[in-house]
Amino acid sequence: xxxxxxxxxxxxxxxxxxxxxxxxxxxxxxxxxxxxxxxxxxxxxxxxxxxxxxxxxxxxxxxxxxxxxxxxxxxxxxxxxxxxxxxxxxxxxxxxxxxxxxxxxxxxxxxxxxxxxxxxxxxxxxxxxxxxxxxxxxxxxxxxxxxxxxxxxxxxxxxxxxxxxx
Amino acid sequence: xxxxxxxxxxxxxxxxxxxxxxxxxxxxxxxxxxxxxxxxxxxxxxxxxxxxxxxxxxxxxxxxxxxxxxxxxxxxxxxxxxxxxxxxxxxxxxxxxxxxxxxxxxxxxxxxxxxxxxxxxxxxxxxxxxxxxxxxxxxxxxxxxxxxxxxxxxxxxxxxxxxxxxxxxxxxxxxxxxxxxxxxxxxxxxxxxxxxxxxxxxxxxxxxxxxxxxxxxxxxxxxxxxxxxxxx
Numbered sequence: 001x002x003x004x005x006x007x008x009x010x011x012x013x014x015x016x017x018x019x020x021x022x023x024x025x026x027x028x029x030x031x032x033x034x035x036x037x038x039x040x041x042x043x044x045x046x047x048x049x050x051x052x053x054x055x056x057x058x059x060x061x062x063x064x065x066x067x068x069x070x071x072x073x074x075x076x077x078x079x080x081x082x083x084x085x086x087x088x089x090x091x092x093x094x095x096x097x098x099x100x101x102x103x104x105x106x107x108x109x110x111x112x113x114x115x116x117x118x119x120x121x122x123x124x125x126x127x128x129x130x131x132x133x134x135x136x137x138x139x140x141x142x143x144x145x146x147x148x149x150x151x152x153x154x155x156x157x158x159x160x161x162x163x164x165x166x
Numbered sequence: 167x168x169x170x171x172x173x174x175x176x177x178x179x180x181x182x183x184x185x186x187x188x189x190x191x192x193x194x195x196x197x198x199x200x201x202x203x204x205x206x207x208x209x210x211x212x213x214x215x216x217x218x219x220x221x222x223x224x225x226x227x228x229x230x231x232x233x234x235x236x237x238x239x240x241x242x243x244x245x246x247x248x249x250x251x252x253x254x255x256x257x258x259x260x261x262x263x264x265x266x267x268x269x270x271x272x273x274x275x276x277x278x279x280x281x282x283x284x285x286x287x288x289x290x291x292x293x294x295x296x297x298x299x300x301x302x303x304x305x306x307x308x309x310x311x312x313x314x315x316x317x318x319x320x321x322x323x324x325x326x327x328x329x330x331x332x333x334x335x336x337x338x339x340x341x342x343x344x345x346x347x348x349x350x351x352x353x354x355x356x357x358x359x360x361x362x363x364x365x366x367x368x369x370x371x372x373x374x375x376x377x378x379x380x381x382x383x384x385x386x387x388x389x390x391x392x393x394x395x396x397x398x
Contacts, residue, residue: 001248005241013236027240035247102225103232121226126193142184149187152222165218 005034008051011123012058018118019062019111029065033057048132055123056133059115098161105155113148120145186216190223328370329378330356330397331385332363339390347390351381365397 009030016033017026036057037044044053106117119125119133131138153166182205188194189202206213335344348354348366357365368381378396385394 005244009240010235013240014230014233017233018230023236027236028243030236030240031244031247034244038248038251099225099228102222103229106222106226106229117222117226118230120187120191120193121223122230124191124193127188142181143179145187146179146184149219149222153218163218163221165215 001034001038004037004050008054009034011051012054015055015115015118015123016058016062018114019059020065025065025069029058029061032061036061048129051123052125052129052132055119055125056135059133101156101159101161102152105152105159108155109148109151112144113151116141116145117148117152183212183215186212186219187223190216190219326372328367329373329381330365330367331382331394332397333366333385333391334363334393336390336392343390347388351385 012033013026013030016029017023020026020029033054037054044050106114109117115134116130119130125133127138127141130141134141136144150166153163156163182202185194185198185202189199194202206216351366352369353366355364356367373381382394382396385391
């Protein structure tokens with residue numbers, strides 16, 4: 001368990017943190033995830049990568065944690081409000097830092113778009129693996145990421161960053 | 167017409183277009199990767215979009231890496247919770263071969279080699295004692311202390327117990343070979359790795375002296391066995 005934890009806990013934490021947006025909850029989340037793994041190790045059939053299994057459990061736990069926190073439940077607007085405590089995309093552009101503006105806009109995406117972007121780009125999951133983790137058909141995974149990218153382009157455009165697509 | 171086509175294109179991205187992010191992340195299978203590569207060569211618009219995607223890819227990694235790592239509290243909480251879990255006995259469900267494999271797996275090759283070397287002297291002494299017993303060719307017995315005018319009541323101590331042997335395995339024997347040998351002889355290890363010798367028990371029925379001698383002879387001829395002598 002220590003080896004498994006050592007190998008995966010940072011990525012599990014980051015995935016959870018991007019979903020729940022609260023470090024304390026994200027830390028509680030990883031304890032719950034690995035405890036579940038400890039209890040259900042016999043059920044893991046090895047048909048998918050361990051990291052895929054872990055991320056699927058993390059996602060489930062994160063959504064449950066968000067549902068439990070009704071008072072702090074985040075919709076897109078509330079999430080944006082929290083994120084806007086420091087520089088917003090416009091300010092970042094004023095600093096002529098397109099990279100930072102891009103990161104700000106990535107943070108401002110909806111939870112559904114955020115998770116698919118993270119799973120594909122950061123966790124390097126295939127179409128099939130994302131479908132397994134999120135529990136949606138493979139074609140939906142592809143179109144969801146496409147529209148997440150379009151939304152990202154709109155946010156950047158609103159922030160004054162034109163990248164030539166779409 | 168052109169505007170309509172553009173609108174349709176905007177609403178319905180092509181299959182190749184939707185695969186671009188996975189191409190940037192290097193997670194496409196070879197066939198799809200080749201299709202995307204070919205499309206990128208012949209479509210400059212797609213190539214421009216791909217450049218944008220590579221930028222998104224890099225910044226998503228940058229963003230996630232900047233999130234840091236959890237504190238030690240998370241790990242402490244986890245392992246405290248695991249300690250509070252009901253005790254489990256994972257080996258209870260393992261079969262004999264698995265348990266034997268596990269037993270050997272715990273011993274490093276160096277440990278096995280050293281124990282074999284150190285056990286050589288003890289082995290010679292034990293072999294001498296065992297040999298002497300075999301030469302005498304007498305079963306151990308005891309006589310009851312009852313007063314009787316008839317023949318003494320005796321009980322054969324060797325009777326009824328499955329045969330045992332002290333075995334030293336060949337230094338290059340693999341765990342798989344040893345477990346296969348144990349399976350083929352219906353043997354189990356009853357005492358292990360003392361002076362490089364393992365005490366094995368064969369089956370669950372007693373054997374005659376001739377049968378035991380035949381068993382030892384057969385065992386000795388095995389590649390994975392360097393020495394096998396009967397044990398009491």
